[in-house]
Amino acid sequence: MTGRDILSDAGLWRDAAYVNGAWVSDGKAGTMDLCNPATGATLATLPQLDAGQVRDAVEVAEAAFGPWRLRPAKDRAKLLRRWFDLMTAHADDLARLIVLEEGKPFAEAKGEVAYAASFVEWFAEEAKRIRGDVMAAPEAGRRIVVLKEPVGVCAAITPWNFPAAMITRKAAPALAAGCTMVVKPAGQTPLTALALAELAHRAGIPAGVFNVVLGRASVVGGELTANPKVRKITFTGSTEVGRLLLEQSAATIKKASMELGGNAPLLVFDDADLETAVDGFIATKYRNTGQACISANRAYVQAGIHDAFVALLAEKVGALKVGEGFEDGVQQGPLIDAAAVEKVKDHIADAVAHGAQVVCGGATHNRGPLFFQPTVLSGVTQAMKITREETFGPIAPVVKFETEAEAVAMANDTEFGLAAYLFARDGARLWRVSAALEAGMIGVNTGLISNEVAPFGGIKQSGIGREGSVYGIDEFMEQKYLAWAGAGEAKLV
Ligand code: ADP
DSSP, X not given: OOXXXXXXXXXXXXOSEEETTEEEOOOTTOEEEEEOTTTOOEEEEEEOOOHHHHHHHHHHHHHHHHHHHHSOHHHHHHXXXXXXXXXXXXXXXXXXXXXXXXXXXXXXXXXXXXXXXXHHHHHHHHHTTOOOXXXXXXXXXXXXXXXXXXXXXXXXXXXXXXXXXXXXXXXHHHHHHTXXXXXXXXXXXXXXXXXXXXXXXXXXXXXXXXXEOOSOHHHHHHHHHHOTTEEEEEEESOHHHHHHHHHHHHTTXXXXXXXXXXXXXXXXXXXXXXXXXXXXXXXXXXGGGGOSTTSEEEEEXXXXXXXXXXHHHHHHHHTOOBSOTTSTTOOBOOOSSHHHHHHHHHHHHHHXXXXXXXXXXXXBOTTOTTOBOOEEEESOOTTSHHHHSOOOSSEEEEEEESOHHHHHHHHHOSSEESEEEEEOSOHHHHHHHHHHSOOSEEEESOSOOOOXXXXXXXXXXXXXXXXXXXXXXXXXXXXXXXXXXXXXXSOOO
16 A cells, blocks of 8 residues: 555545635646655645745735634634544544655554644634734823734745644644644655644635645745735744744744754753653654654763763664654654755764764664664764754764763753753752753653644744743734723723
8 A cells, every 4th residue: 555545535535736616626826746655655746836826825815814714713713622622523533634745654654643633623612712902092092902813814834843733733823723724744754734724715715815835945935025015934944944934024024933053952860760861852853763853963961870861762762763754663664755854864974973972773774765774973062063953863972071061061052942851859950950951842741742732933043932821822822902992081981
């Protein structure tokens, strides 16, 4: 089984863009073949829209915005809830699509679908809780009224590593707020996005409210950022592309949310529970074969626990099962493409050239050209690329440190500030180090930090804004203030 035949519901296999509630298979910029990274097999051939077709999608979203924003929030909530129910009912098929185009193990893909759906459920609930404020004014007889209103047409550009969740984390709050959306999924993972569109369609989300466009990143991104009708751009991806999208959006002063690159440090102190720290590191490092922006990119381990930590880590990492996502018990899939494999090799070669030791792994895996052995490196230093750049692969580099101050200084010595992790038992130390780490999210004795209730996002060059949580919907709303005179007059008539 290689494609559509793997699904229980063949209607979820969609290979056309979705605009105004209809499927667009005539791409004016040609077609693109989609590959399964585990096998190299061609999965589908997809239409590529040109800038004019993307502009049409924006027009459609603008036309849909008026009626959508006027629907009672409770109606929007009901439709989102139906979308959530359908995602849950079709979780296995969505996970199969993720495995096919992205490569992660099926169990992880199921986890992603549950995570993706949780945002739709959460924001279906939050839609009903949008509220403003009334404030006492500084002048007599006046009131200050603050209303929350949807920003308008939103463009979302999403990455391949979480093909479902990165879309719902943006679309659910946008639709809940009353915005409409044009999504450009990553070229590597359009099928999951299109299946989500099919389910949105079945849920009864009106035509034009949620659109998925396909095409060359620079063409689609160029139109979405230049178009003045797009009032907000929400992006997850590299800092480099985020910077470009902000530059391109500057001319039309768009509201922006950016979830960008990370270089997450993980600190293990002498008083940490060894097993908890090793398992926590593996949970964050090896999820999605290391291809997550919040993956711990580098571990700093205090001298007293260092050798035991490296030994247990190598034992557990060496036992990780590598293979195709549909095989039983597989924990590590392929990397997304050849460039990802090259980057991993380059980081290892650079580290070894500067004195690091390969404790386990270190080379490509015999499963195929995009598979890499889960690897542990020790003797790593700040001078190596692997501590300075996001590796995005299954490589765990370990740096030894002596003092808390030294570890925090190395952890913060980066332009990124997305996630950080620390493992220790001393409560005062946990607070002190959490306060000193420059990151938007900190895992304290855990490697798992993502859920719909918590605000996800980074500081420094890791981004702008937060997704999920009670705060997430505000990213898709504007405040409108009414200066209300003649309110609260003292004399009744
Ligand atoms: P990654 O390393 O995760 O692929 P990228 O930032 O390169 O991160 O890609 C994330 C998303 O941004 C993808 O959907 C990709 O197609 C898109 N993208 C890449 N380059 C551009 C660009 N010049 N304009 C708009 N979108 C882009």
